[in-house]
Amino acid sequence: MDTRGAGAGPGPRTAGPGSGRLPRITCRDLTKRFLDIARGEEVVALQDITLDIDAEEFVVVLGPSGCGKTTLLNILAGFEAPSGGDVRLEGVQISGPGPDRGVVFQEYALFPWLTVRQNVEWGPRERRMPRAQRAERVQAQIAAVGLTGFEDRYAHELSGGMRQRVALARVLVNDPKILLMDEPFAALDAQTRTLMQAELLAVWSRAQRTVVFITHNIEEAIYLGDRVVVLTARPGRIKETVVVGLPRPRDVTSHEFNLLRRRITALVEEEVQKAFAAAGSA
Amino acid sequence: MRRRAGWSRVARRNGLRVVVPAAIVVLWQLATTWGWLDARFVPPPTTVLRSWTTWIFATPTGDPYTGTWLRHAGNSAYRVLVGFAIAASVGVVLGVLIGWFRLIADCLDPVIQLLRPIPISAWVPFAVIFFGIRDPSAFFLIALGAFFPVVVNTAAGVQRTPALLVRAARMLGTRRHMLLPRVVVPAALPSIFTGLRLGIGIAWVLVIVAEMLAVKSGLGFAMWDAYYFLRMDIIIVSMLSVGLLGFLCDRVIIGISQWTLRWSRGL
Numbered sequence: 334m335d336t337r338g339a340g341a342g343p344g345p346r347t348a349g350p351g352s353g354r355l356p357r358i359t360c361r362d363l364t365k366r367f368l369d370i371a372r373g374e375e376v377v378a379l380q381d382i383t384l385d386i387d388a389e390e391f392v393v394v395l396g397p398s399g400c401g402k403t404t405l406l407n408i409l410a411g412f413e414a415p416s417g418g419d420v421r422l423e424g425v426q427i428s429g430p431g432p433d434r435g436v437v438f439q440e441y442a443l444f445p446w447l448t449v450r451q452n453v454e455w456g457p458r459e460r461r462m463p464r465a466q467r468a469e470r471v472q473a474q475i476a477a478v479g480l481t482g483f484e485d486r487y488a489h490e491l492s493g494g495m496r497q498r499v500a501l502a503r504v505l506v507n508d509p510k511i512l513l514m515d516e517p518f519a520a521l522d523a524q525t526r527t528l529m530q531a532e533l534l535a536v537w538s539r540a541q542r543t544v545v546f547i548t549h550n551i552e553e554a555i556y557l558g559d560r561v562v563v564l565t566a567r568p569g570r571i572k573e574t575v576v577v578g579l580p581r582p583r584d585v586t587s588h589e590f591n592l593l594r595r596r597i598t599a600l601v602e603e604e605v606q607k608a609f610a611a612a613g614s615a
Numbered sequence: 616m617r618r619r620a621g622w623s624r625v626a627r628r629n630g631l632r633v634v635v636p637a638a639i640v641v642l643w644q645l646a647t648t649w650g651w652l653d654a655r656f657v658p659p660p661t662t663v664l665r666s667w668t669t670w671i672f673a674t675p676t677g678d679p680y681t682g683t684w685l686r687h688a689g690n691s692a693y694r695v696l697v698g699f700a701i702a703a704s705v706g707v708v709l710g711v712l713i714g715w716f717r718l719i720a721d722c723l724d725p726v727i728q729l730l731r732p733i734p735i736s737a738w739v740p741f742a743v744i745f746f747g748i749r750d751p752s753a754f755f756l757i758a759l760g761a762f763f764p765v766v767v768n769t770a771a772g773v774q775r776t777p778a779l780l781v782r783a784a785r786m787l788g789t790r791r792h793m794l795l796p797r798v799v800v801p802a803a804l805p806s807i808f809t810g811l812r813l814g815i816g817i818a819w820v821l822v823i824v825a826e827m828l829a830v831k832s833g834l835g836f837a838m839w840d841a842y843y844f845l846r847m848d849i850i851i852v853s854m855l856s857v858g859l860l861g862f863l864c865d866r867v868i869i870g871i872s873q874w875t876l877r878w879s880r881g882l
Contacts, residue, residue, distance in 0.1 A: 432788035442783040446878045459788040
């Protein structure tokens with residue numbers, strides 16, 4: 334059953350086809366298949382994903398594990414090519430990764446042989462930014478994520494939260510149009526996670542960027558997103574798009590927040606059940 | 616974390632490190648004095664030490680084991696360094712290419728895997744025919760032997776480059792052709808150093824083989840020559856010299872590696 338967008342319809346910040354303004358990201362019938370070598374059969378990871386994302390929008394993609402959330406992000410990042418359909422960034426087909434789309438990985442993916450400063454400097458150096466200007470930019474960015482004084486540390490000398498700050502600084506220094514975040518806070522403890530969520534919102538509102546944020550944490554999804562896109566169990570389709578519409582900062586204990594939490598929990602629960610049933614019958 | 620150890624602990628550990636070797640030397644000395652060992656075949660440590668000082672410090676008189684140690688040791692060290700330098704540069708370059716490019720791996724890997732099990736001493740006849748009883752023979756044998764651990768470890772390290780780091784670099788604007796120097800080689804450095812350490816060890820083994828069979832100077836040659844005169848003291852001195860020089864080379868590589876890989880400490 335295709336219930337795409339049935340829950341909410343086009344949200345207030347979604348540029349519909351008639352609005353005249355081009356969305357920043359457009360996915361049309363995006364499909365991704367790959368061959369499961371172990372089982373020798375084709376697996377459909379994503380099917381018919383049609384999704385528009387506005388320039389200043391914070392979109393959260395939520396779904397059970399194995400639903401293709403990460404595949405979607407990898408395609409947007411340009412790490413993987415779609416098997417069918419069309420993905421465009423400001424009207425141009427995505428053909429590979431680039432610094433206009435900063436990716437923050439769950440596993441941080443910092444270069445362990447480089448210091449904090451050198452990690453943040455990576456992008457500007459690749460763009461051959463003049464040395465003086467580069468040093469200034471990098472220092473400012475390190476300060477912006479609160480890591481002044483840790484410039485000469487190596488990644489393994491930092492806590493998880495600090496590593497993720499470096500990962501964020503390293504992409505923000507490139508001034509990307511889009512932030513792609515793959516469960517970036519999943520490995521952090523609860524307190525650090527809350528702190529990082531608030532900092533991310535601050536970063537986002539300072540220079541309004543597009544954020545596509547993957548998570549399986551329902552509270553995180555409602556706390557952060559303008560819209561929450563709920564995916565189905567494999568093959569991943571859009572089950573429903575929920576417009577959050579609560580003013581920020583959001584109170585995770587408020588009545589309205591809980592109503593959304595209940596609704597989205599029910600949606601995800603359904604898919605988890607289906608995934609279990611499918612795994613049992615296989 | 617640095618423990619508040621102090622000098623006493625350091626002194627104790629260093630003391631323990633000396634105890635066993637010292638006991639062996641004492642036992643060896645006693646065994647020869649009490650006649651458990653025939654001093655003609657296994658001369659006592661005191662004789663060995665005397666021969667060593669004569670060999671190193673005495674003014675050359677024409678006797679082969681008076682004042683000539685430095686020349687022999689220098690010859691051996693020179694061959695090791697040249698052979699190892701060839702092995703290290705060719706091994707690292709080929710290892711990186713084999714590890715990174717599937718096509719090159721398909722071409723070269725089978726050849727390397729087939730040649731690798733052949734003992735290097737089996738190459739001696741070819742080395743002598745092509746390079747003569749001269750230094751190039753030794754360079755060839757040492758370089759060949761040290762090449763294999765370097766190339767194999769480098770390729771393995773390159774193949775283990777985390778895909779996530781490659782993606783991260785691409786996402787930050789690194790172009791495809793720059794991935795090798797920017798990501799792959801730094802990520803493979805720990806494996807490369809493992810290969811280099813194994814390589815320098817093999818180089819010292821092979822310099823002795825080469826000097827016994829394919830050249831006419833160096834500690835290996837001195838050792839073999841001394842055997843004809845039953846100068847067992849000189850053989851022991853040569854063995855200890857090689858051990859000492861090999862150990863020093865290993866420490867140098869470890870030092871360079873620890874400095875280069877200081878980021879991985881505690882990883």
